[in-house]
Amino acid sequence: MTINYPNGRKFIKPERHAQTDAPSPKRKKKDYSFSNRGKTLEDELNETNDFYLQRGLAIVHKKPVPLQIVKVEYPSRSAAVVREAYFRTPSTTDYNGVWCGKYIDFEAKETENKTSFPLKNVHDHQIVHMSQVSKAQGIAFLIIRFSALERYFLLRYEALEVFWERMLKGGRKSITLQEIEDTSIEIEPKAFPRLDYLPALERLLNETRQHESGEL
Template structure:
């Protein structure tokens, strides 16, 4: 069974990724490698860690689905028998840190040289622009999975690349541009992707 999320990203079971020989080669420091985890897994772990330590309250929103048919078997839980994936109208993660509203989208790419902008929906860009207007913090967390590199990119920088595409320019952001405008996050053990300390720089 495979699950296709509305963003077109295919759900890949952990086992499959772990046995990928190309990935194995890169993992020199096993304890800090991503061990086949998706970026979503890593961010959920990180947010749980922040929550436990009282550092922030940030959650991933549920995948939006349109429920069409539900059955009620006797003596057991209701079963959804027909439903469809809906396009998300916002970003995936939001919450509160240090009195500030936090809002971000997380995406990974297997690409080694650039981040394709087709990974982001136009309404997500509009959403983040509105968040900024209301003085919330908006950003992206991007993982280059093949390179084991993570970046936090403030929305303003990202918006520039988006607008460049809308004006007929390139349909991706180069790794060099992300290195220049974002901040690299070095993955660790606890928390996995320690993005909170970087947010002070965005305020």
């Protein structure tokens, strides 16, 4: 299927290149169940959000991608195949919803890099959107997966903004793993739900309150 951007350019899936980063310090290998292996960050988040919804913990959904269907073929009476489509508008972030009476809005990002998170994975319009959410008293953040390390982090928008501004001023175009560790809250994966990020979000909210009150 061919998908095109609003300006008519074709969407081309980027190729994956081998990583040349030096390995980070070894961590104790966790024994994950086979049922979780091979799943993407999106799969893990979707299952976790279903778990939250079923138990009344939070209402979080993945935002649908706005597509304009252009060409459809019907190989049989009961089947339709989309051959060409366009993104109507640039997407904002992946997920949004309500938790504990607060609006949350976040983007899920994966990287195979072992030592840093490339900021090219985040787009200008996503930064603008998260800034608007933050100014409206919502909670905006990234959930980052270092797939080669099997490590997950919740990075609040306000911290991301600092690294983004550094890049715009000519600084490095990535966030080092050490910087991620220093400014994020690590999410420890478990059996079920696989990616229970609400405790990290609760900790983030508490730290923000303490910072605003001058306790930190």
